[in-house]
Amino acid sequence: MNSDQHSHSPPEEDYTNSGRLRRRARRWWRHPLVGYMMAFPLVALALIVPTIEAFWHINNYFIGALCFVATAIVGLLWGVGPALFTIILSVLALDFFIIPPIYNFTFYRPANFISLLPFIIAQLFILFLIVLRERDHQRIQAAEKEARKRARELAINNQALQESNAKLERMDQLKDLFISQASHELKTPITTIRGQVQIARRRLATQQTLPEPLAPLPGQLEKVEAQTSRLHALVDDLLDLSSFQSKQLPLRLSLCDLNRLCQNVAEDQIALSGCRIEMDLPPSPLLLQADCERLSQVLTNLLTNAIKYSPSEAGICLCLRQEQAQVLLEVHNTGSHIPQEQQEHIFEPFYRAPGAQASSKKGWGLGLAISKEIVERHGGRLWVESSEEKGTTFFVSLPSPSTATETVG
Template sequence: MVKYWRIRVAEQEVHGYAQELAATNQKLEQINQELERANHLKDYFMIRAAHELRTPLTTILGEVQLALRRLDKAKSTEKESLLWRRHFDKIEARTRVLQALVEDLIEFSSLHTGEKILQFGPCDFSKICGEVVENQRTYSGRQIELQLPPDPIIIQADGKRLTQVVINLVSNALHYSLEDTVISIGAHVEDASVLFQVHNEGPALSLEQQSHLFDPFYRTPYAETFFREGWGLGLTVSKEIVERHGGQIWVKSIEGEGTTFFVQIPLQVEQNIQAFSHQPARKMA
């Protein structure tokens, strides 16, 4: 009887623990649902705010450009024209900066929520690199070295989005390095993937900074001190694009040797990755 009684007590205890565990799991599930909804609300707010800002910015920019054209045709003194043009040029420049920030926010939100659908097809990665480097050389006047294999690098990808990644990485290298230093860029095929790298001789990044570089809205102390503009979204957007191609992006930075960003993307994207990249975004409840 004693043995039987102990077994019954143990069974009751186990049953009680099972009920407690089930209740705890139910609470955790409810909390997870609430957190997911809060996350969706945050994403929804960001993209709505960005879209609401885009319209007035476009209007302001259009009005400034119209005023500048009329100013060129107006019969006013040269001194007055120069004075007004200086004001309008400042307004246009600042509006373009703000417009670029809003576009970055929209791009990030669309990729993060899955609303941005990637268009996969054959594209020449060598050509993408060549065009971006040529444009950046013209725009910055900087020395940029580009090393590519003699044959085209054809990959299955969204060419427009990969161009965006290359622009982001090259622009970063130019932005955070001294003007008299050289930017080194290269791409080659390795193990059925394209390996792309961008090197600059700017200040080294600590391991702590490297661990946060691809986080949304993260900016290094150096960037915050010397470069006021920017959301800190360029690398985050690049990471989203690369990963949706089934690839990887990482950084290596050593004191005295500069900083190098690496991107590795498979030449042929797997069907399941293409399917994921074409999934519509989940709607909020």
């Protein structure tokens, strides 16, 4: 058991126990035994008026009226048992003290019993009403008990949920801290390895001929540099994703010409891949208050994916246009389409569609997740539409300068 449970459970038990003791102390007088005892003085008080009337020879046809009050009081406060005892005590007291011949029990005689019968029936009717009330009272008590039980369970579940949320938040913070520190620690040795490999390659390039055992070395060093470059890119992606998700990496907003940005990124990708990219751009600059470097990263990720998963002879289409209060960027390719059930997951970190996993193209599954974070930080939206007939198109919608909400970090 953790320290939080130690600190919370005992006070709750003490509070519950103390409340229970206070309720018991307040209701000791509601015990049925007290009701049996109170029946005697209440019946005695009910007989004072008939006794005075009998002493003054006043005829009263409702001599037991106050006994109904005594039965009702006992029944309401102490329940059915004491109320039934009060009825019996009332009948005996009336027969012994009020109904002639006094100081004798004659209720068992038919004539006297018939004279007491209306009184007994009325008392039993009151008892019946008390039984109904007692049943309803027990139902209400059971409902209140169940409600208190549910409330306690809800409070316990709520506390457990809060503790679980706190643990998840701490774990998420530790995860972000670990990724950040690990990424920074990894970048130093990776950069050192890349630097040493590049130096070795340049030195080998100065040699006109190499001994036969060293002949494969340039090719091996080229592979080492390529793999260290991929590892360096992965570390950068992890660091970017963690920083964006934790809101620790502010956007550097400035006046950005999306028209020029699309041209530059597309030309770089054409030079690197040799792929044909058709551009449909507006004739005039399209200015937007945004982080140009991060938007360039988004467009690079989208074009790289389009080139990677399209046939070599297929072309890529890049379209940019202004639509009312938003700027819409489209990257279209005619490669294999993305099924609907996979479209919901491709923007998740480390997710790669089964077709991408089976292909020879390498990837980490982080590019789209990072791009989505960047676009959403700009107040925009990133989504995909794909079909076998039309191919796959990624859309980036960004708010116009008048609706942008980010501030320069």
